[in-house]
Amino acid sequence: MSLVNKEEPLTLDTFVRGVWRENPVFVTLLGMCPTLAVTNSATNAISMGLATVFVLLCSNVLVSMLRKVIPKQVRIAAYIVLIASFVTVVDYAIQAISLEVYEALGAFIQLIVVNCIILGRAEAYASRQTVLNTVVNSVGTGVGFTLALLCLGVVREVLGAGTLFGMRVMPDQFQPWVLMLLPAGGFFVLAGWLLLFDWLNQRRERRALEAQGVTVHGQ
Amino acid sequence: MSAEAPVQAPVHAVPFLPMIRTLGLVSLICGFAVTLAYQWTKPFVEENQRITTERAVRAVLPQAAVQKAFVLGADGVAPATGDSPAEDTVFVGYDDAGRIVGIAARGAARGYADLVHLMYAYDPACQCINAVRVTKMNETPGLGDTVLKDPDFKRNFEALDARVNAEGTALANRIVTVKHGTKREAWQIDAISGSTVTSKAMGRALDQSAQRLVPRMQRHLAELARGGR
Numbered sequence: 001m002s003l004v005n006k007e008e009p010l011t012l013d014t015f016v017r018g019v020w021r022e023n024p025v026f027v028t029l030l031g032m033c034p035t036l037a038v039t040n041s042a043t044n045a046i047s048m049g050l051a052t053v054f055v056l057l058c059s060n061v062l063v064s065m066l067r068k069v070i071p072k073q074v075r076i077a078a079y080i081v082l083i084a085s086f087v088t089v090v091d092y093a094i095q096a097i098s099l100e101v102y103e104a105l106g107a108f109i110q111l112i113v114v115n116c117i118i119l120g121r122a123e124a125y126a127s128r129q130t131v132l133n134t135v136v137n138s139v140g141t142g143v144g145f146t147l148a149l150l151c152l153g154v155v156r157e158v159l160g161a162g163t164l165f166g167m168r169v170m171p172d173q174f175q176p177w178v179l180m181l182l183p184a185g186g187f188f189v190l191a192g193w194l195l196l197f198d199w200l201n202q203r204r205e206r207r208a209l210e211a212q213g214v215t216v217h218g219q
Numbered sequence: 220m221s222a223e224a225p226v227q228a229p230v231h232a233v234p235f236l237p238m239i240r241t242l243g244l245v246s247l248i249c250g251f252a253v254t255l256a257y258q259w260t261k262p263f264v265e266e267n268q269r270i271t272t273e274r275a276v277r278a279v280l281p282q283a284a285v286q287k288a289f290v291l292g293a294d295g296v297a298p299a300t301g302d303s304p305a306e307d308t309v310f311v312g313y314d315d316a317g318r319i320v321g322i323a324a325r326g327a328a329r330g331y332a333d334l335v336h337l338m339y340a341y342d343p344a345c346q347c348i349n350a351v352r353v354t355k356m357n358e359t360p361g362l363g364d365t366v367l368k369d370p371d372f373k374r375n376f377e378a379l380d381a382r383v384n385a386e387g388t389a390l391a392n393r394i395v396t397v398k399h400g401t402k403r404e405a406w407q408i409d410a411i412s413g414s415t416v417t418s419k420a421m422g423r424a425l426d427q428s429a430q431r432l433v434p435r436m437q438r439h440l441a442e443l444a445r446g447g448r
Contacts, residue, residue, distance in 0.1 A: 062248065066241070066244075066245070069241055069244070071234050071237050071238050071241060073234075074238045074241060077242065078241060081242075081245050081246060081249055082248075085249035085253050086252070088253045088256065089253060089256040092256045092257055092259075092260040092264070093260060095260065095264045095267065096263035096264050097263075098267070099264075099268065099271050160360070178360050181361070182360065182361075
């Protein structure tokens, strides 16, 4: 996670790093609790992702707007109050949109308050950057988190239930791997995605070194 | 040595007033946002809850043309309102002629992971429970949730005995879940092997709710029948 002390210029990287290079789930391994708990279906995964994007964006925009007003002694208290309020708002909104999704996500909606991605972004980025930068960075981080949850949710739902967004996608002969819907399945799928991301990163680094003419041993 | 101790100035003075002012401002913004969200979403949430309940009642009373909610208190019947206690509320299904086709009620009991919530239909004609639908549960996929699919288990609820005793105060026989393959009586539920905890939770939910409501349903049947006209 970048610890920027000065206001940085707005670039494409402000958005992209949250999606890829500093992806909260696959790179910085933050927010593991909802990542493992609610990704037993693609619908739950995307709902949790969007709820987190809303809270991340709204709370961090307010943190950025109030960054010159909030004294450092009370900043964490102020951030938590802001985050908790937007979690309450999103809690009501999900109940209004779909009770099924609300019941499926359960206590994990309220637990967005303690998601370290949000407080981490508020402390490390929003409290030091302009509102525009914060909007772009929060959306990038939120999109990265949502995509990561979706990656897990899709695999677990397809293998665990033979469906995707509730629609049958596997042949009738397919025997669902119920394990994938259980907590252990979350760990297995997360490990699989982490392996893939690590392999991709290593390959990219190796190619970059090879392009510079450096010999890479042990590959 | 001087008698007076030197007075030491604080290194960092804590800006008390700005702290209070800022936290007050943040709380004000947050309070406004939460209140606005609550007021804005309240009608939608209530409508969603009404639709969810209506669907659950329709699932157990598919033959009902009209459904009306009543509160069955210890002393009488009253139309249900939004504040009525859920454990005393029943949903009476009427056909086109206004005759009672069944009475639905809610039940809940602790399963393996959490409460198992269900809606069941009571038929006053046969004094039996003839449909059950699980409305909410978080049981283990592949184990506890087999109660939703197992056809043999579902057959338990085709005519589950819920007769009232001679005094009209409770069920004549407690609804109980028994070990798989040992069901002998009409008021027993044959558990699913491997899903015993959830099967027992369903039995307890039905028994607790029926013990409370079925005697009242029978006592106020005439008043409930008048509600359809």
